[in-house]
Amino acid sequence: MKNIKIIQAPLAGISDIVYRKLIREKSKETLLTTEMISSEALDKKKKTLIIEYDKCEYPLSFQLSGHKPHIMAQAAKFLNERASCIDINFGCPVNKVVKGTDGAAMMRNPKLASDIVKAIKDVINVPLSAKFRLGWSLDEINFVEFAKTLEEAGVDFITIHARTRSQMYSGSADWEKLAQLKGEIKIPYFANGDIKSVQDAINCLIMSGAQGISIGRGLMGNPYLAWHIEHYFKTGQILEELTLEEKIEILKRHIEGEVQLRGEKNGIKFMRKFYNFYISSVRDASKYRQVLVRIETKEEVLRVLDEILSLHLANSR
Ligand SMILES: Cc1cc2nc3c(=O)[nH]c(=O)nc-3n(C[C@H](O)[C@H](O)[C@H](O)COP(=O)(O)O)c2cc1C
Known part of the structure; x- marks a missing residue:
């Protein structure tokens, strides 16, 4: 130690x-x-x-x-x-x-x-x-x-x-x-x-x-x-903070892991505690969170995450 x-x-x-x-x-x-x-x-x-x-x-x-x-x-x-x-x-x-x-x-x-x-x-x-x-x-x-x-x-x-x-x-x-x-x-x-x-x-x-x-x-x-x-x-160097793209990529793997561990229904439910944290930097984060916590399937969560990312990228151009 x-x-x-x-x-x-x-x-x-x-x-x-x-x-x-x-x-x-x-x-x-x-x-x-x-x-x-x-x-x-x-x-x-x-x-x-x-x-x-x-x-x-x-x-x-x-x-x-x-x-x-x-x-x-x-x-x-x-x-x-x-x-x-x-x-x-x-x-x-x-x-x-x-x-x-x-x-x-x-x-x-x-x-x-x-x-x-x-x-x-x-x-x-x-x-x-x-x-x-x-x-x-x-x-x-x-x-x-x-x-x-x-x-x-x-x-x-x-x-x-x-x-x-x-x-x-x-x-x-x-x-x-x-x-x-x-x-x-x-x-x-x-x-x-x-x-x-x-x-x-x-x-x-x-x-x-x-x-x-x-x-x-x-x-x-x-x-x-x-x-x-x-x-x-x-x-002694401070690395750049993760971009939203990187965070969403990690979030998707987090979701995948929980679905494998707990099954789709429970895994998706479990992940609801995390969305706030992963997407906090997005404009209208709380609105998206409210959408994400109602979704029950992995496919739909991944689709909404892609949508959040494309909107974010379009807005930051
Ligand atoms: C959801 C949640 C669960 C926690 N569970 C434990 C736990 O099982 N054991 C423990 O010692 N502390 C637990 N804590 C306290 C944290 O380990 C930590 O001491 C506290 O959140 C403050 O640190 P942070 O600001 O870095 O989160 C928990 C805190 C939260 C928010």
Whole structure:
């Protein structure tokens, strides 16, 4: 994990094998991450692996959620043979998750979080990371203490989404706040939240003092952003942003992959979450999105995408 500077942040219902492989096409070093896997579900399903993955994706991290140390340890032991790294979700803000004390609720229970880390650490030999937020709310900011607790328990690195649980996804990520970690922990920390361009990555690293960055929504509709950032780190050059033509070409392959994975009906339904991101630069993007999300067949989606592209090219001449 020494050379990792970019992590693809886990996105439930988004970061499946097709999405991750699009990122891997160009970026060889980004640490890819599966969608969150519930340790309880893994336990109940008698360890049938519920996440599709491929060897070409490595380095690949598997993210686990849960609050029972022995169940988390069992799940981690099972994933250990498959993963380059295991990540623990201590940051999910969703009610369904925090009600069960999972996700961000664990930031209010550092003793239990520490027990989970120790239990997992005992049974795996790949690196262990944890992802969390600034704290539960602006009145309960405890990421520095939480980071120290997890470091002591044995995590190898951490990612922090620079918002509180109460903020959910509102406002802006506070990259500057993360600089409070400098000198407080020895393990690397990755900054997460609102990185959508190479320039954002540069600014975030400077402001947070982090050793690397983690990108979630910035890769939706722009899977080559990870490669552009990687290229900048290696050469100091900022590559041209993708044109609409290039984005639509990637989108078509994304659609093709999801249709192959899920079948046409479900694949096309699944892709509705992505159109906004891929075609955001088009004039009247929201109008086209509304058309695209009603379509049920691949053929028709591809036809509308071609139409959007020709109109865009004609308008920009
Ligand atoms: C649709 C969606 C699903 C998410 N799923 C997860 C998840 O499974 N595990 C996790 O740790 N964070 C999850 N997150 C949080 C992201 O990983 C990330 O921390 C957050 O979106 C902020 O980063 P970004 O601005 O780069 O997207 C999710 C966020 C979104 C929007």
